Amino acid sequence: MSYLILSQPSEAYAEAISSSLWALSRPEHVRDAKDVSQLYTSWLVHTDGRVALYLPDETKHVHSDGDVDSFCGLIGNPDVTITITDEEGVESSQTLPMDDHLNTMRGGSINPLALIQSTAFTVNLKTRTEMEADGWFSSEDI
Amino acid sequence: MNRYRFRRSFGQVQPVAFRGARLSTIFRGLLDKYTGAAAAYSLRKLSSSISNVVRVRRSFDDAEQDFTAAQVDNGTLEAWVNTDFTIYQSDFSSGINGWIGALVSLDANQDGVSDGTTSKDNVLKLTKNGDAQAYIQRDQGVIAGLTYTVSGSFYAPSSNTAVDGILIKDGVAGSSLSDYPSGYLIPTGAWTNFSFTYTATVSGSQRINMGISSLGSTPTGSATGSAGDVVYISDLQFVQTTSNGFVATWYDQSGNGNDATQSVAGSQPKIVDGGSLVAGGIDFDGVDDYFVSSHILSSDDVLSLYAVGAFDDLTQRGRIVGDFFYVNDLDNGGFTFENKALNRLDPIAGYGDDDLFLQGSVSFVTEGSESLFELQLASGSSRFYVNGSNVNTISATMNSEDGGNVLSIGASATGAIPLIGQITEIIIYNADKTSDMANIRGNINAHYSIYP
Numbered sequence: 001m002s003y004l005i006l007s008q009p010s011e012a013y014a015e016a017i018s019s020s021l022w023a024l025s026r027p028e029h030v031r032d033a034k035d036v037s038q039l040y041t042s043w044l045v046h047t048d049g050r051v052a053l054y055l056p057d058e059t060k061h062v063h064s065d066g067d068v069d070s071f072c073g074l075i076g077n078p079d080v081t082i083t084i085t086d087e088e089g090v091e092s093s094q095t096l097p098m099d100d101h102l103n104t105m106r107g108g109s110i111n112p113l114a115l116i117q118s119t120a121f122t123v124n125l126k127t128r129t130e131m132e133a134d135g136w137f138s139s140e141d142i
Numbered sequence: 143m144n145r146y147r148f149r150r151s152f153g154q155v156q157p158v159a160f161r162g163a164r165l166s167t168i169f170r171g172l173l174d175k176y177t178g179a180a181a182a183y184s185l186r187k188l189s190s191s192i193s194n195v196v197r198v199r200r201s202f203d204d205a206e207q208d209f210t211a212a213q214v215d216n217g218t219l220e221a222w223v224n225t226d227f228t229i230y231q232s233d234f235s236s237g238i239n240g241w242i243g244a245l246v247s248l249d250a251n252q253d254g255v256s257d258g259t260t261s262k263d264n265v266l267k268l269t270k271n272g273d274a275q276a277y278i279q280r281d282q283g284v285i286a287g288l289t290y291t292v293s294g295s296f297y298a299p300s301s302n303t304a305v306d307g308i309l310i311k312d313g314v315a316g317s318s319l320s321d322y323p324s325g326y327l328i329p330t331g332a333w334t335n336f337s338f339t340y341t342a343t344v345s346g347s348q349r350i351n352m353g354i355s356s357l358g359s360t361p362t363g364s365a366t367g368s369a370g371d372v373v374y375i376s377d378l379q380f381v382q383t384t385s386n387g388f389v390a391t392w393y394d395q396s397g398n399g400n401d402a403t404q405s406v407a408g409s410q411p412k413i414v415d416g417g418s419l420v421a422g423g424i425d426f427d428g429v430d431d432y433f434v435s436s437h438i439l440s441s442d443d444v445l446s447l448y449a450v451g452a453f454d455d456l457t458q459r460g461r462i463v464g465d466f467f468y469v470n471d472l473d474n475g476g477f478t479f480e481n482k483a484l485n486r487l488d489p490i491a492g493y494g495d496d497d498l499f500l501q502g503s504v505s506f507v508t509e510g511s512e513s514l515f516e517l518q519l520a521s522g523s524s525r526f527y528v529n530g531s532n533v534n535t536i537s538a539t540m541n542s543e544d545g546g547n548v549l550s551i552g553a554s555a556t557g558a559i560p561l562i563g564q565i566t567e568i569i570i571y572n573a574d575k576t577s578d579m580a581n582i583r584g585n586i587n588a589h590y591s592i593y594p
Contacts, residue, residue: 001429022407026204035206036390037199041408042430042557054430056408059283059345061202061229082242092244104240108230109283111346138558 002113003044003052003131005124013074014043014051020071021112024102025061040112044136052126052136055113064107072099078119171395172569172585176578179396180438181549184567185413185423186589187211188395197391198413201285202227202382206390214419223387223414230282232294232378235264239280243268246276246352255374257297257332262376270305270352270371275362279314281347282380287416292324293337294378298353298371300331305371307353309361313344317362326355333376339383350375384417389424392433392551402433402551411552420564422452422512428460428562432553439465439476439572443542445493446575447517448582449479450566450590456509459483460561461553463568465546466492476546479515480559481507491517491526494543500526502533512566514592516583520574529593530583542572566590 006013021040040060044052080101083093098119102110116125131137173179173189182188185195187210194208200223209219232239234250241248252265270276284290298306310324319325323340352373357363388410394400404410411424411431426432439445451462464478477493481504489507492499500517506528507513516527524540525532548555551568567586575582587593 018406032206034197034208036197036403036405037204037206037407037410039406039408042406054408056429057345059281059285061204061283063203092242094242104237105281108240109281111281114346 001057001128002055002125003128003136004055004116004121005126006043006051006053007124009049009051011043011045011051014053015039017053017071017074018043020067020074021060023067023070024110025063025066027063027065027067029065030063044131046134046136047138052131055116055125057111057113059109059111061109062102062105062107066102066106068099068102068106072097072102075121078121080115080118082118172582173395173397176575176582178571178573178575180398180570180572181400181435182395182569183392183402183551184395184569185211185214186567188569189397191397192393192395194393195395196389196393196413198223198387199390199407199410200225200414201386201388202229204407219387220414220417220419224384224417227382227385228379229284229290229382230280230378230380232266232376233264234266234376238266241266241278241280243278244276245271245274246278247271248278252374255297257299260333262295262297262333262374265374265376268352268373268375270369272369273366274364275351277311277349277351279347279349284342284345284348284380285382285386286342286345288382288386289339289341289384289417291337291339291381291383292379293335293381295333295335295376296327296329297333297374298329302368302371304354304356304365304368305352305373306355308373308375309351309353310338311349311351312340312342314347314349315344317360319359319361322351322361326353326361328353328355348380385414386412386416387414389413389433392424394435398438400436400438400549402435402549404431404433406430409557422564423450423566425564426460426552426561428455428458428560430553430557430560432557432560433551434555435549435551437465437546438549438570439542439546441475441542441545443545443572444521444539444574445477445517445519445542446571446573446579447477447479447491447515448567448569448586449515450512450568450586450592451515451561451564452510452512453481453489453507453561453563454510455562456481456504456507457483458562459559460563461550461559462515462561462565463549463551463570464554465549466554467544467547475544476542477517477519478554479517480561489515489528493517493519493524493540498524498536498538498540500524500534500536500540502526502528506531506533510563512564512590512592514583514586514590516579518576518579520576527583530587
């Protein structure tokens, strides 16, 4: 499990990103009025004010009408580099703006964690162990 | 009028009256007999006045739907979650559709590709660039543990030197033929349709190799002279035939409207895993799965709590249920029931700012096994039961002091103390129900067969 330390230490920003990730798979016009689900993932707030988004290692459907612009706009539409290496070590890669990549994935799926790992934001990804060591998890006690 | 009355077992439908040729039935659930619950959650029907017990989101399209207890039991929920869903339908009319290749050139929108009899348009052409293995790769959103039917149409011209078909891989790793659930797909010198079904063992991308059947059990090998061989692919489709289901709302059956909800999709616990109903209730992942409900306690409430659940990891602290606020050890209120794990090595029930808590040794529970936990907090005596056995008693009244905060299930109200395990049922009375506890306990155990 991984957490993305956000550049803006704001819960509102975290909620906006979570909401925009949700809109990739469940755009407004296909939602039902009774839908309970409104956000993709949760976030943590450090006692020093930093905010981190939890990114599970899972694939997520991208609706054919998914709102690519909102998500990419919120995070600055970084370049995405996709690299594959075969058993002989032959490497192929593509680098393109995230919105272009997501537009090609409409109707398919993405792994949001892998997507962030393929951008310059990968340096802001932390493991659970790293987060624990950095004091992100406090627990109420009795 | 003839009237027949059968022995009743609460929680079951029983015929009770016979009028001529008309047989009517009446349902009496646990909450109909033992009234006054503040909140109650279960996948079984506990009350005659309640229809839906759970609202479920299915993973493939995130649609949600309500289900009754009968629909949970009779397969309706599973069938809805497992509705066939096309996760990928190729469209090579304007591009290569996100596929990338290794040792292969890709050309989309190939029209008039004919085998002499059949001609297809909007086809993807793969041209091998060397003698080593060549493949294309794309992430269709395949999820490990789920089942897929893959179909399409392809053509390998007889003019090829070595390539005579394709193979489709479960993921991207491995060099054995067993890594390819499709096996060698070999056309008969003409456009050929294919279809196969497999359960994915890895999530993410799949590879399609240009197949050379003469390579046998090692299809990633090299074939001299195969550079320049071509394969055409059309109408490629991945259909997901099983899925996962998550609980967005666990409906309160008490009639008080204290529904437990989770609006963050990633924090919703699982009810259908890989197409099958989770055994033992609703599964919490121990990371961020939990529900929140309403504030159900008043100041100085006593409590009668029944919880059926299992701890999958007794070394991790995890909360089954609580309505609790905490400032410090002398300023808190409400209740919690949780496994304290490494903190105290005890399942524990805490209640109020008198710093009173009931403990029971971890030896009373078996990791991964369902147990019935009870807190009976009444005037003058507070007791903790596990599977019908009284494991601790405090000869003092424990009450909620200043009340709680928000009822949460599977973690604290902020998501801290996440449970690794399952919860099947929670019934909470903010009243002294010790006079009924044996009957309520008996009803629950009769339904779930938790202990002898």
